[in-house]
Amino acid sequence: MNRDLPRSGCETPGKTRAFRSQNEGFSGFGDMTAVPGVGPEWFEANRAWWDERAPLHVGGDFYEVDAFLSGTSALRDFELSELGDVAGRTLCHPQCHFGLDTLSWAGEGAIVSGLDFSPEAIDAASALAERAGIDARFVCADVYDASQAFGSEQFDIVYTGLGAINWLPDIDRWAATMASLCVPGGALYLVEFHPTSNSLEDESLVAEARIAYGMGHIWHDEILSGSYGAEGAATLHNETWERVWTLGEVLSAIAGAGFRIEFLHEFDYTLYRQFPWLIENGRHFERPPEVPSFPMMYSLLAHLDR
Numbered sequence: 129m130n131r132d133l134p135r136s137g138c139e140t141p142g143k144t145r146a147f148r149s150q151n152e153g154f155s156g157f158g159d160m161t162a163v164p165g166v167g168p169e170w171f172e173a174n175r176a177w178w179d180e181r182a183p184l185h186v187g188g189d190f191y192e193v194d195a196f197l198s199g200t201s202a203l204r205d206f207e208l209s210e211l212g213d214v215a216g217r218t219l220c221h222p223q224c225h226f227g228l229d230t231l232s233w234a235g236e237g238a239i240v241s242g243l244d245f246s247p248e249a250i251d252a253a254s255a256l257a258e259r260a261g262i263d264a265r266f267v268c269a270d271v272y273d274a275s276q277a278f279g280s281e282q283f284d285i286v287y288t289g290l291g292a293i294n295w296l297p298d299i300d301r302w303a304a305t306m307a308s309l310c311v312p313g314g315a316l317y318l319v320e321f322h323p324t325s326n327s328l329e330d331e332s333l334v335a336e337a338r339i340a341y342g343m344g345h346i347w348h349d350e351i352l353s354g355s356y357g358a359e360g361a362a363t364l365h366n367e368t369w370e371r372v373w374t375l376g377e378v379l380s381a382i383a384g385a386g387f388r389i390e391f392l393h394e395f396d397y398t399l400y401r402q403f404p405w406l407i408e409n410g411r412h413f414e415r416p417p418e419v420p421s422f423p424m425m426y427s428l429l430a431h432l433d434r
């Protein structure tokens with residue numbers, strides 16, 4: 129068990145920054161027991177982690193649930209302009225957590241369905257929909273079982289990300305699942321934290337050998353307690369399994385699943401204090417002017433080519 133604390137003292141929505149073991153070349157939960165050092169504990173540990181944190185996040189400051197209930201969309205401006213008019217379109221949100229972004233898309237007129245493997249998150253999402261008076265459907269299932277969970281229903285738009293794909297052990301299977309959720313010609317809109325920034329040392333921004341980019345590292349982490357979304361909370365389940373997917377791996381998986389990529393945008397700001405010296409500016413965390421530009425988030429729009 130490794131109890132290194134993240135050096136920045138900041139946990140992230142997508143990952144933690146301490147220890148990782150490494151492994152490569154496996155595909156999905158079904159095969160994990162065959163891979164040395166990786167087994168069903170990936171799924172079980174992560175679900176326990178999220179089950180405990182979902183209710184804490186609803187009550188914490190990070191997600192600003194009160195602002196949402198008072199009418200402020202949780203969506204970022206670039207998401208609204210990049211995806212465009214969603215009114216009347218069906219939108220599926222895999223790994224929806226407690227549904228804040230899902231319900232915000234409903235506020236834009238989409239007919240929304242969210243999915244998450246955490247029963248606590250799904251309960252919280254349904255409760256939030258009720259409090260907000262928004263019509264939405266939330267389903268509890270593993271993301272790889274999404275098509276079955278929705279009875280093979282297909283959607284105009286599949287929206288996901290912001291700390292989602294790092295929790296998954298097989299990116300090709302993820303992309304194939306996203307394709308199975310789309311109607312012919314349907315859109316996949318993915319917004320994620322940029323993998324390059326995970327490989328940079330906090331203070332110097334030099335490439336960091338122990339989190340080397342593209343080496344297929346699996347991060348098996350044990351933080352002491354707490355969560356990015358509920359600072360100071362005492363938690364019992366603190367073990368996580370994650371994988372940093374490089375941009376090349378993500379793009380190749382999406383193209384390989386039959387999508388045509390329309391754009392990939394990279395952003396030199398992010399949504400949380402990933403580095404201790406980032407400057408908070410409204411809902412963004414930005415680099416100071418003396419730090420050269422480097423990518424911290426990306427967005428990708430693709431359409432199913434069938």
Ligand SMILES: C[S@@+](CC[C@H](N)C(=O)[O-])C[C@H]1O[C@@H](n2cnc3c(N)ncnc32)[C@H](O)[C@@H]1O
Pocket residue numbers: 141142174178179223224225226227228229243244245246249269270271272289290291292295296
């Ligand atoms: C950081 S949230 C991302 C959602 C959203 N961007 C947010 O911040 O609210 C990650 C979500 O992925 C879910 N998750 C992790 N692994 C999953 C899996 N195998 N199947 C379905 N959901 C999963 C977790 O329960 C959690 O709610």
